[in-house]
Amino acid sequence: MSSELRGNLVALNTIVYREVRRFTRIWPQTLLPPAITMVLYFVIFGNLIGRQIGDMGGFTYMEYIVPGLIMMSVITNSYGNVVSSFFGSKFQRSIEELMVSPVSPHTILIGYTLGGVLRGLAVGVIVTLLSLFFTHLQVHHLGVTVLVVLLTATIFSLLGFINAVFARNFDDISIIPTFVLTPLTYLGGVFYSINLLPPFWQTVSLANPVLHMVNSFRYGILGVSDIRIGVAISFMLVATAVLYVGCVRLLVSGRGMRS
Amino acid sequence: MSSALSIRQLTKTYGNGFQALKGIDLDVAEGDFFALLGPNGAGKSTTIGILSTLVNKTSGTVKVFGHDLDREPAALKRCLGVVPQEFNFNQFEKTFDIVVTQAGYYGIPSKVAKARAEQYLTQLGLWDKRNVPSRSLSGGMKRRLMIARALVHEPRLLILDEPTAGVDIELRRSMWSFLTELNEQGITIILTTHYLEEAEQLCRNIGIIDHGTIVENTSMRKLLGSLHVETFLLDLKQELRQAPQLTGYPCRLISPHTLEVQVDKAMGITALFGQLALQNIEVQSLRNKTNRLEELFVSLVEKNLAKVAV
Numbered sequence: 001m002s003s004e005l006r007g008n009l010v011a012l013n014t015i016v017y018r019e020v021r022r023f024t025r026i027w028p029q030t031l032l033p034p035a036i037t038m039v040l041y042f043v044i045f046g047n048l049i050g051r052q053i054g055d056m057g058g059f060t061y062m063e064y065i066v067p068g069l070i071m072m073s074v075i076t077n078s079y080g081n082v083v084s085s086f087f088g089s090k091f092q093r094s095i096e097e098l099m100v101s102p103v104s105p106h107t108i109l110i111g112y113t114l115g116g117v118l119r120g121l122a123v124g125v126i127v128t129l130l131s132l133f134f135t136h137l138q139v140h141h142l143g144v145t146v147l148v149v150l151l152t153a154t155i156f157s158l159l160g161f162i163n164a165v166f167a168r169n170f171d172d173i174s175i176i177p178t179f180v181l182t183p184l185t186y187l188g189g190v191f192y193s194i195n196l197l198p199p200f201w202q203t204v205s206l207a208n209p210v211l212h213m214v215n216s217f218r219y220g221i222l223g224v225s226d227i228r229i230g231v232a233i234s235f236m237l238v239a240t241a242v243l244y245v246g247c248v249r250l251l252v253s254g255r256g257m258r259s
Numbered sequence: 260m261s262s263a264l265s266i267r268q269l270t271k272t273y274g275n276g277f278q279a280l281k282g283i284d285l286d287v288a289e290g291d292f293f294a295l296l297g298p299n300g301a302g303k304s305t306t307i308g309i310l311s312t313l314v315n316k317t318s319g320t321v322k323v324f325g326h327d328l329d330r331e332p333a334a335l336k337r338c339l340g341v342v343p344q345e346f347n348f349n350q351f352e353k354t355f356d357i358v359v360t361q362a363g364y365y366g367i368p369s370k371v372a373k374a375r376a377e378q379y380l381t382q383l384g385l386w387d388k389r390n391v392p393s394r395s396l397s398g399g400m401k402r403r404l405m406i407a408r409a410l411v412h413e414p415r416l417l418i419l420d421e422p423t424a425g426v427d428i429e430l431r432r433s434m435w436s437f438l439t440e441l442n443e444q445g446i447t448i449i450l451t452t453h454y455l456e457e458a459e460q461l462c463r464n465i466g467i468i469d470h471g472t473i474v475e476n477t478s479m480r481k482l483l484g485s486l487h488v489e490t491f492l493l494d495l496k497q498e499l500r501q502a503p504q505l506t507g508y509p510c511r512l513i514s515p516h517t518l519e520v521q522v523d524k525a526m527g528i529t530a531l532f533g534q535l536a537l538q539n540i541e542v543q544s545l546r547n548k549t550n551r552l553e554e555l556f557v558s559l560v561e562k563n564l565a566k567v568a569v
Contacts, residue, residue, distance in 0.1 A: 004333070007366025014363025021356075093347035097408070100311045100341055101364035102333035259273065259314050 011103040012111050019115025023081055023122075030081070031123060034073045038127045041069050042134045045191065057193050057224045062135045067218040068190030071152060073127045075185060075210065076177065078120030078153040082112050082160035083173045090164065095257055105251035109161065109244070116157030117150065124149060137221065144229065145220030151236040152213045158243035165247075165256045184210045189218075194226045209235070262322070263289045263416050263447040264310075269319035271305050271471075279305040281471040282319065287464070289324070289415075292442045293449045294462035294479070298560055302471045303451045304344060307420050311341040323416055337365065340414030342405045344421045350394035354385055357393055358408050365412035372411065379407035382437065399426045403434070410441075417441065418449045423457060435461055455556055459483070467556065469563045490548040491528075493518045496541035505534050519548060 023030040042062070050061030057064055089095040098108055131137060139145055167173045188210030194202045205211050212232035219225035250256075264287040271280040280302045287293045297303045308314030310321060312332060321328040326335040348357050355376055362372030380386045383403040388396060393404060402422055409417060419438070423431045431454075438461060442448050452458055458465065458479075465482055467475040475482065498515040508531050510520040518540075522528055535542060 003366075010366045010368060011364050014360055017363075018356075018360055025351075089349070092349055093345065094349040096311075096313055096343065096347045097361055098364055099313055100336060100339070101361070101412075102336040102366070103364050104333070254315060258312070259308070 007102065008104055008107045011101070012107045012114075015098075015103075015108065015111025016114045016118070019081070019085060019112065020118055022085060023115070023119045030077070030119060031126060034077060034123045035126050035130060038069055038073060039130055041065070042131060046134055057222070059222055059224070060135070063137075063222065064193075064218075065191055066131045066135055066137065067221040068188075068214045070124050070127050070131070071149070071210075071214045071217045072185050072190050074120040074124040074149055074153050075156050075213070076181065077123040078116040079156040079160040079163075079177065079181060081119040082116040082157045083164045083167070083177075085115060086112055086161055086164035087167045087170075087173050090167075090256065091170075099254075099257060105248050108251060109158075109247050112161055113154060113157040116160060117153040120153035120156070121149070124153075139221055140223035141220045143220075144233075145217060147233065148213060148216040148220055148236070151233070151240055152217070154240050155213075155236060155243060158240070158247050161247050162243070162250065165250050167256075184208055185214075187211075189214045189226060209239070212236070261289045261324070263287050263291065263324060264449070265320075265322040266306070267320045269306070269309065269321060270317045271302075271309065271314065272317045279471055280309075280317075280319075283468065283471070283473050285466055285473060285476065287416075287447060287449060289447055290442070290445060291447055291464055292438075292462045293447075294458035294465045295449055295451045295468060296455070296458060296465065296556060297451075297468035301468045303468055304420060306468070307341065307343075307418055307449075307451070310418060311339065311343075312336065337412065338415045340409035340412065340417045342402075342409045342417070342419040342422050344424065346401050346405070348393055348401075348404065348408065350392070352393055353390050354380065354393055354396065354404055355389035357404065358411050361408045362411040367412060375411050375413075376407070379410050380404075383407050384433075399430045402426060406434075406437075414446070416447045416449070420451050421453065422450070423452065423454060431457070467559055469560050472563075474559050474563045487524050488521050489524075491520050491522055491545050492548050493520060493535075493545045494543045496543050499540070503535070503538050503540060505531065508534070 046062035046065055050065070053061045055061070086095070089098075128137070163173060163176050187205065188208050189205070194205045194211065197205060206227070212227055212235055215225040215227045216229055216232045216236075219229050264285065266283060266285040268282045268284065269280050270278070270282050272278045283302070283306070285295075285306075295303055295306070305314055309316045309328075310323070312328070316328075321335075323335045324338045326338060328335055352360070358376035358380060359369070359372045362375060363369070367375070376389075377386065380389055383406060385396075385400060385403055385407065388400060393401065396404060402424075406419070406422065409419075422438075423434055426434065435457065438448060438450075450458065450462060462479055464478050465475065466473055492513070495516050495518060499512055499518070500515070502510050502512040502518065505520065507526050508520050508522060510518055513519050520531060522531060532542070
C-alpha cells in the first residue's frame with residue numbers, strides 16, 4: 001500500500017470518527033428527536049387512525065407505514081447530519097483544518113458521506129427497534145432492503161453536502177429540508193399507496209425520487225411495491241454516481257471555501 | 260542553503276476586481292526566521308492564504324521546499340504548518356481532540372498523534388487544559404492551541420500570521436522563546452506581526468509588502484543599518500522653558516522635562532552630550548522615541564504610498 005493511500009485511509013478514519021463523535025455527543029439533538037417523532041407516528045397514524053383505515057396492499061396500515069417511516073428517518077437524518085456538520089465547519093472556519101491538510105477531496109467527501117450514512121443507519125435501527133413494539137416485521141428480501149437503505153442514505157448525504165457547500169447562512173440549510181425534502185417525503189408514498197391516487201397524480205408521483213426509494217425499501221421488507229424495483233435501484237445507482245462526481249468537483253473548485 | 264519558499268510573479272485579483280498582489284517575488288532560505296511585514300490590507304494574509312491553499316492565486320508560481328503548489332499540492336502541504344490570524348477550530352471540540360484530529364488529516368496514526376499532541380500541548384502550557392472544550396480557553400491559550408495544531412505533523416516551514424496579537428507581554432515573551440527554540444531545531448519560520456519589536460528581536464531577514472508589492476526584502480541587519488537618523492527622548496533633570504540651540508542636532512521641547520532630539524548616525528551621540536553639558540543641561544535618562552524598525556517601516560510605507568499616489 002502506498003504511503004499516500006495509507007495516509008488518506010488514516011484521514012478517512014479520522015473524519016468518520018469525528019463525525020460519529022459529533023452526532024453521538026449531541027444525541028439529544030440527533031438520535032432522540034426522531035425516536036420520539038416516530039413513536040408518535042406509530043401511535044397516532046399506525047395505531048389509532050390505522051385501525052379505522054383497515055388494510056393497505058394486503059397488510060395492516062401499521063405494517064404498511066413502518067418501512068416508509070424508517071426511510072423517512074434515514075433520509076432526514078443522513079441529509080441533516082452532513083448539511084449541519086459541513087456548514088458548521090464552514091461557519092466556524094474549522095473546514096480550513098481540512099483544506100490546508102493533504103487530504104484528497106475524495107477522502108473528505110467519503111468521510112462526510114459515511115458520517116451521514118452512519119447517522120441515518122443509527123436512527124433507522126432505533127426506529128426499526130421501536131416499531132417492533134407496535135407491529136411484527138418480517139424482512140422479505142434482505143439484500144434489497146440493505147442495498148436500498150445504503151443507497152438512499154448515501155444519496156441524501158451527498159445532497160446535504162451540496163446544500164452545505166452553497167449555504168451562506170443558517171437559513172440556507174433549513175430551506176431545502178423544509179420546503180423540498182419534507183413535501184417530497186410526505187408525497188413519496190410513506191403513508192399511502194399511489195394506487196389510491198387518480199391516474200394523473202400517479203404519473204406525477206413517479207417523478208418523485210423519494211417514492212422510488214420508499215417503495216423499494218417497502219418491497220425489501222413486505223414484498224409489495226408500487227414501482228419497478230430494478231428501475232428504482234438503477235436510478236439510485238446512477239444518482240449516487242452523478243452526485244458523487246458533482247460533489248468532488250465542488251470540493252476541487254473550493255466553492256464556498258476558497259476565495 | 261536550499262530554498263524553503265520561492266514565490267515568483269504571484270498575483271491575486273479578487274472577484275470584486277481588487278488586486279491584492281501585483282506580481283510579488285519572495286525567497287526564504289531553509290532555516291531562516293523571516294518577518295513579512297506590511298500595513299493592514301497590504302497583501303500579507305492573501306500571500307499566506309495562497310501558500311496554505313485557502314486562497315486561489317490568479318497567476319505566478321509558489322514552491323515550498325521545491326514542491327510546486329500546482330503540481331504537488333499534497334507534498335507542499337505536508338511541509339507546511341500554518342497558524343492563522345483568526346481562530347479556526349471547532350469551538351465545541353476538546354483541546355486534545357483538535358490536535359489529534361489535525362494529525363489524522365495528515366495521515367499520522369492515532370498512537371503517534373496522541374504522543375505528539377501531549378508533547379506540544381505540554382510545551383505550550385496547555386496539557387492541563389486537554390479535556391476542556393476549546394471555546395472556554397482564553398485568547399492566549401487559543402493562539403497556543405493553534406501553534407500546537409500547526410506543529411503536530413512536524414512541518415519544515417511554519418507560517419505564523421500575527422501569533423501574538425492580543426497576547427499579554429509575559430506570554431508573548433514565552434512564545435518568542437518557544438519560536439526561537441523551534442527555529443534552532445531547524446524549522447524555517449515566517450512571521451507576520453504588527454509588533455515591530457517582535458520582528459526585530461526574532462527575525463534575521465525581512466520582507467515588507469505594501470499595496471500588493473514587495474517594497475523591501477533584505478536582512479534585518481542591513482535594513483537597520485540603513486537607518487541614518489534616530490529620534491531620542493531625553494528626560495532632563497531641570498525644567499527648560501525653551502529648546503536649547505544644538506548645532507547639528509534638530510530638537511524640540513516636548514514638555515519642560517522632555518527634549519526630543521534627532522541624532523544623525525554620522526554625528527553620533529557623544530557630541531550631543533558635550534553640547535548639553537556646555538549649556539548646563541543635565542540628562543537623567545534617554546530612550547528611543549520609537550522602535551528603530553518602526554521608523555524604517557513607516558518611512559518605507561510612506562515612500563511607497565507616495566509612489567502609488569503618483
